[in-house]
Amino acid sequence: MKTVIIKYNAGNVQSVMYALDRIGATYLLTDDEAEIRSADKVIFPGVGEASTAMAYLRERGLDRVIPSLKQPVLGTCVGMQLLCRYSEEGDTTCMGVFDVDVRRFPAQPGFKVPHMGWNSLTDLKGPLTEGLPENAYVYFVHSYCADVCPETSAVCNYVRPFSAMLQKDNFYAAQFHAEISGNIGQRILENFLKIDTRN
Known part of the structure; x- marks a missing residue:
């Protein structure tokens, strides 16, 4: 099986590579x-700022290539956000695979932004x-998050409920860092x- 990690200016590729090494991929x-x-599989990681990454x-x-892929694609962190319709970060039009917007966490007493640390999925x-x-x-590190929507496949609550994971057709995404989230x-x-690539 051929797995590709997309190389670009917002990829946290080293930790993803280590995680794949650990599972023998x-x-x-x-x-x-x-x-x-x-x-056969494509991983689209990300740590960085939405507008410069999209540029x-x-x-x-690659903004044309990624949404047209037919094999399973996994976007993580900023990679997930770039697969959404729009991000408030840098007033950025993204790739629109997921029909949902990414917004900054609202200010609220008792909650620090960025949302950093361990939190639960429901x-x-x-x-x-x-x-x-x-x-x-x-494990999460982010200041922006996607709203809960019909494509949400896991929810996390910090300040407000948000999409911790998304899925649409062959596209999968996680806001958290799966590569540093232990056994989960x-x-x-x-x-x-x-995932069966023939689906």
Whole structure:
């Protein structure tokens, strides 16, 4: 099986590579369109700022390539947000795979932004959450989040409920860092790699 990690200016690729090493997966880090299209699975990670990341993707045509992919795609953190319709961060039009907007957490006494640390997942749905207990804990670092919507496959609550995970067709996404979320994150990555590419 060929797994590709998309290389771009907001990818936290090193920790993703370590996580894949731990579960014995082989992978290729690339921004080459042909390599991405020929992969069985595609991982689209992210740490950074939405508008500069989208500008980089547009310069290389990856904003066109990624939404057109037919194999399973997993976006994480900023990678998830860029798969949404719009982000308030930098007033950014994103790729629109998920029909939902990304907004900054509102200021509220007792809550620090960014949302940083371990928090729980509820309302779990879909193949990525197979075998996960309700209220499983994962690790977040973010100031912006996607609203809860019909494509939400897991919810987290911080200031307000938000989409911790999304799924639409062959696209999967997680706001948290699965690669540093211990056994739960490892199970999510394993579940992603097990998704039947023939679906």
